[in-house]
Amino acid sequence: MKIRPEHQDIAQFIQAFRLELHRFPELSNHEFETTARIKAVLDQYQIRIVDLPLKTGLVAELGDANSPHLVVLRSDIDALPIEEQSGVDYVSQNAGVMHACGHDFHASAALGAAILLKKIEHTLPGRVRVLFQAAEEIFEGAPALLATGALDDAAVIFGIHNDPTLPVGVLGSKAGALTAGVDRFDITISGTGSHAARPHDGNDPVIILGQVIGAVQTLLSRNVPSDHNAVVSITQVHSGSTWNVIPDKAWLEGTVRTFNQDTRELIERRLRQILQGIGDAFEATITLNWLAGPPSVVNDAEWVEFALEQAPSAGFEALTVQASPIGEDFAFYQQQMRGAFIMIGSGGPYSLHHPAFRVDDRALFPTADYLHRLAVKALEKLQ
Numbered sequence: 001m002k003i004r005p006e007h008q009d010i011a012q013f014i015q016a017f018r019l020e021l022h023r024f025p026e027l028s029n030h031e032f033e034t035t036a037r038i039k040a041v042l043d044q045y046q047i048r049i050v051d052l053p054l055k056t057g058l059v060a061e062l063g064d065a066n067s068p069h070l071v072v073l074r075s076d077i078d079a080l081p082i083e084e085q086s087g088v089d090y091v092s093q094n095a096g097v098m099h100a101c102g103h104d105f106h107a108s109a110a111l112g113a114a115i116l117l118k119k120i121e122h123t124l125p126g127r128v129r130v131l132f133q134a135a136e137e138i139f140e141g142a143p144a145l146l147a148t149g150a151l152d153d154a155a156v157i158f159g160i161h162n163d164p165t166l167p168v169g170v171l172g173s174k175a176g177a178l179t180a181g182v183d184r185f186d187i188t189i190s191g192t193g194s195h196a197a198r199p200h201d202g203n204d205p206v207i208i209l210g211q212v213i214g215a216v217q218t219l220l221s222r223n224v225p226s227d228h229n230a231v232v233s234i235t236q237v238h239s240g241s242t243w244n245v246i247p248d249k250a251w252l253e254g255t256v257r258t259f260n261q262d263t264r265e266l267i268e269r270r271l272r273q274i275l276q277g278i279g280d281a282f283e284a285t286i287t288l289n290w291l292a293g294p295p296s297v298v299n300d301a302e303w304v305e306f307a308l309e310q311a312p313s314a315g316f317e318a319l320t321v322q323a324s325p326i327g328e329d330f331a332f333y334q335q336q337m338r339g340a341f342i343m344i345g346s347g348g349p350y351s352l353h354h355p356a357f358r359v360d361d362r363a364l365f366p367t368a369d370y371l372h373r374l375a376v377k378a379l380e381k382l383q
């Protein structure tokens, strides 16, 4: 992807900034240094920072502060509790913390977009707010930002995520559901334990656990219509402490990924019914703890088409992509305003959240350029 001579300085600057963020990753809601680093650059370029009661993360504003037309660009800034094994020479200096989801890339691209917008600020037909959002990985940052009211007047929001499954030079999205609704659940089975040789004295929660595991998968294959994708994974099971005692409790935990609200509600409702039935059959008490996460990212058809149309102007080829069962708290913004979430090809061999994950920086400046063009064109469309 070519970078024009007049943009070489900004491209090099955000490249160096990306590596600096990568060296000093911070966990969700603890992005203090990251916030300070971004703020220092915004100050250096005399870019306004919106005064908001945020612990970490920040919002920059460009254009006419009094304009009714507001377009929002969103990036995220937090890292993950992973020990980095990428082998890069700018490896994380913060033990056990790593930018394994590429939020260093997103924040640097958004910063580049803000700098590019600053250069044409007096010509902008409205306002652009650029979000450097904290705590995406724990799905708390977007609700916290919405609660400040900073986006109350927004007409449209655009978000990006790097995607190692797409090559550099390609970006992709789709209308409708793009990411999954993410819910977490845990189940406690309380029964009566016994001597391992006398199971008839109790009701063996280990056997009940086995019934629950099987029933959960049947729920998907026999309740969810085949054209409504959903995933239920059980990821932890615990019971017992020795070989000759049948325990009185069993516990399991897992996650549900869905692409529409009906399926999401159906799975929770049927899970409760099935657990009640198994509990009755085995004379045990089974309790379900359901922890709702973000819903599915659902792209506005008109704005996602618009966003894909702008791709060639920044040197990208645009693709329509499949929905992916990852979670993204960008979904919370879309409950309050129209929006489009775009996947940017970052072409690495390792998946997001992998300890060896890395992004290809050839996509960095083009992403900044793309975001700034998207904001300008969206403001023009809103006139």
Ligand SMILES: [Zn+2]
Binding pocket: 101, 137, 352, 353
């Ligand atoms: Zn992530």
Ligand SMILES: [Zn+2]
Binding pocket: 101, 102, 103, 136, 161
């Ligand atoms: Zn992410």
